[in-house]
Amino acid sequence: MDDLRIIELYFERDEQAIKETDAKYGKLCHSIAYNILSNHEDSEECVNDTYVGVWNAIPPTRPNNFMSFVCKIARNLSLKRLEFMKREKRSADIMLSLDELESVLPDDRYAPDVSDEEVGKLISKFLRTQKEDVRNVFIRKYYFFDSIGDIAERFGFTESKVKNMLFYTRNKLRDYLIKEGVEI
Amino acid sequence: MKTPRTANAVGHIDDDLITAAAECKKKTKHNPWLKWGSIAACFALLVIAGTAILPSLFGGDGGTTNKYKDFIQAGESAIIWPWEYQTVYEKYTELKFDGIEYLGRGREVSASHVGEIIGNHTVVGYDEINSGKKYTKEFEVYKLKDVAQSQFVAVKMEGKYYVFKNDKYAPPSTLGELFNLVDLPKVIELNEFSENGDGPNKNHYVLKSDDYVWEVLAGCKNADFVEDDKWTVHKRDHLSFTVTSETLGVYRVAMYVTADGYLWTNAFSYQYLFNIGEDAAGKIIKYAKENSSEAEYKPYQNRIVGKVVEVTDEYILIDDTVLCNNPSDGTTYKVLLNDLRISRYVDHEIIKVGSTVQITFEGEIDEANTIDSAISASQVKISGGDVLIPE
Numbered sequence: 001m002d003d004l005r006i007i008e009l010y011f012e013r014d015e016q017a018i019k020e021t022d023a024k025y026g027k028l029c030h031s032i033a034y035n036i037l038s039n040h041e042d043s044e045e046c047v048n049d050t051y052v053g054v055w056n057a058i059p060p061t062r063p064n065n066f067m068s069f070v071c072k073i074a075r076n077l078s079l080k081r082l083e084f085m086k087r088e089k090r091s092a093d094i095m096l097s098l099d100e101l102e103s104v105l106p107d108d109r110y111a112p113d114v115s116d117e118e119v120g121k122l123i124s125k126f127l128r129t130q131k132e133d134v135r136n137v138f139i140r141k142y143y144f145f146d147s148i149g150d151i152a153e154r155f156g157f158t159e160s161k162v163k164n165m166l167f168y169t170r171n172k173l174r175d176y177l178i179k180e181g182v183e184i
Numbered sequence: 185m186k187t188p189r190t191a192n193a194v195g196h197i198d199d200d201l202i203t204a205a206a207e208c209k210k211k212t213k214h215n216p217w218l219k220w221g222s223i224a225a226c227f228a229l230l231v232i233a234g235t236a237i238l239p240s241l242f243g244g245d246g247g248t249t250n251k252y253k254d255f256i257q258a259g260e261s262a263i264i265w266p267w268e269y270q271t272v273y274e275k276y277t278e279l280k281f282d283g284i285e286y287l288g289r290g291r292e293v294s295a296s297h298v299g300e301i302i303g304n305h306t307v308v309g310y311d312e313i314n315s316g317k318k319y320t321k322e323f324e325v326y327k328l329k330d331v332a333q334s335q336f337v338a339v340k341m342e343g344k345y346y347v348f349k350n351d352k353y354a355p356p357s358t359l360g361e362l363f364n365l366v367d368l369p370k371v372i373e374l375n376e377f378s379e380n381g382d383g384p385n386k387n388h389y390v391l392k393s394d395d396y397v398w399e400v401l402a403g404c405k406n407a408d409f410v411e412d413d414k415w416t417v418h419k420r421d422h423l424s425f426t427v428t429s430e431t432l433g434v435y436r437v438a439m440y441v442t443a444d445g446y447l448w449t450n451a452f453s454y455q456y457l458f459n460i461g462e463d464a465a466g467k468i469i470k471y472a473k474e475n476s477s478e479a480e481y482k483p484y485q486n487r488i489v490g491k492v493v494e495v496t497d498e499y500i501l502i503d504d505t506v507l508c509n510n511p512s513d514g515t516t517y518k519v520l521l522n523d524l525r526i527s528r529y530v531d532h533e534i535i536k537v538g539s540t541v542q543i544t545f546e547g548e549i550d551e552a553n554t555i556d557s558a559i560s561a562s563q564v565k566i567s568g569g570d571v572l573i574p575e
Contacts, residue, residue: 065199067202068202069199072202075195079187079195080187098187098191101188101190101191101194102190105193107188107189116189116193116196117193117196119189119193119196120193120196120197123190123193123194124196124198124201127201128201132204134316135201135204135205136208139197142190142191143195143197144206154209164312168315172316
């Protein structure tokens with residue numbers, strides 16, 4: 001079903017909206033949650049919570065990009081759940097991804113007067129200056145938290161190439177943020 | 185554990201960027217030695233599943249059958265070379281004109297396949313070791329015969345022509361549409377195939393003529409393109425044709441015809457899958473089986489493995505005794521360093537006296553055991569009877 005029609009169903013408070021969202025974006029949400037949590041049960045709960053989040057947000061919100069809107073909620077909820085998971089339940093993959101991101105901009109002690117949303121805008125601006133492959137590899141890794149192997153397969157690169165690209169992109173992003181006045 | 189700020193900030197990336205990354209399609213590898221990885225990330229040993237017995241990698245020379253021990257052969261070497269050590273077609277890979285972005289396929293095409301000149305255009309390259317520093321250079325761009333200019337062009341670099349392909353994922357909606365863009369019977373010759381897989385332990389055949397196969401496929405012009413990233417050929421009865429095409433810039437990629445009615449190929453960078461129906465597929469499979477003769481397995485690339493015993497400016501000597509059941513069966517190969525693709529391994533000391541290496545080459549080994557077409561090398565370790573190649 002067309003995204004606009006699904007959004008209309010939310011506005012009509014028709015529960016079919018959730019079924020349609022699940023049919024269209026359930027797999028994507030589950031893959032984001034699973035990449036972060038590495039556990040089907042937790043991921044399933046996060047996906048269900050995502051639908052509740054979408055149901056509560058629409059109306060009044062009328063998202064311009066429904067897919068991205070749903071993904072963001074799934075990603076936020078999964079990251080929040082990860083914070084509460086015991087260390088031994090976390091996968092090495094996600095911990096490594098988060099460590100890598102920490103090296104770019106660690107925590108709220110840095111650039112306290114700039115909001116996460118503003119940093120997000122700067123990251124978007126930076127990514128737009130990068131080659132399409134570089135941009136997509138970065139987003140697949142740090143937004144969707146795909147594994148290096150999955151990214152390599154998707155783009156037809158070797159795993160070394162993917163790691164190398166990510167390494168350079170993180171360094172360039174860090175330099176860019178400093179240049180833009182984000183104190184790191 | 186607190187989520188790092190960058191992870192939260194990444195969650196606020198613009199919607200259109202997220203959508204583009206979510207929807208970017210799977211590409212299929214077709215030319216492993218051209219895929220670059222990091223030299224810095226080298227030397228973690230990789231064991232690749234599955235076995236291949238070395239003699240078969242030599243092209244199945246019956247005389248060598250008992251010479252070598254059995255080995256597990258492991259994967260692909262991946263190196264990013266410094267800019268000055270890259271060949272021109274590795275350096276310059278992105279071409280944009282008339283609103284189309286073409287990517288170099290890293291393969292040369294003979295002048296006989298090249299059509300009229302389109303004009304001079306700028307080709308872009310990036311030095312990945314140097315923070316992606318951008319280089320640009322103007323080259324002559326030509327049409328290629330038998331394919332639409334919107335899909336493939338040739339770029340003349342240092343006197344040779346190289347294939348560039350439109351990189352946008354915009355698959356034809358039917359097989360007929362693909363026939364309109366590419367004169368498939370002219371640019372692809374289907375003469376080798378194997379049954380239910382293409383490894384060394386499968387049955388391999390040579391087809392007498394591919395005319396009938398193309399005739400059947402030409403009759404499937406309404407066959408729909410199937411969008412299914414999860415489609416796989418495993419567990420389907422199928423024939424696997426080997427596709428080499430100078431015009432398309434592909435070497436020994438695959439085209440499957442499955443008994444349940446699918447045509448699959450990776451010759452166009454992305455997975456192209458058409459539903460041709462069981463009837464057409466059945467006709468092709470039956471014809472191929474009845475009009476072919478058995479053939480030897482041919483590896484993707486020829487390889488030798490051995491210890492480097494001498495390195496000069498012009499050649500290296502490699503002794504493969506370490507692989508032999510009987511040391512007196514050892515052979516010394518002379519590998520000429522007549523091409524940047526191989527000489528750069530010596531300059532970077534990946535090939536040096538005393539190291540054990542695998543050399544891949546495109547042509548033949550002559551009677552004097554000389555190889556003049558080496559294209560890549562990897563340091564390998566021989567451990568417990570396996571040849572292990574560091575990633």
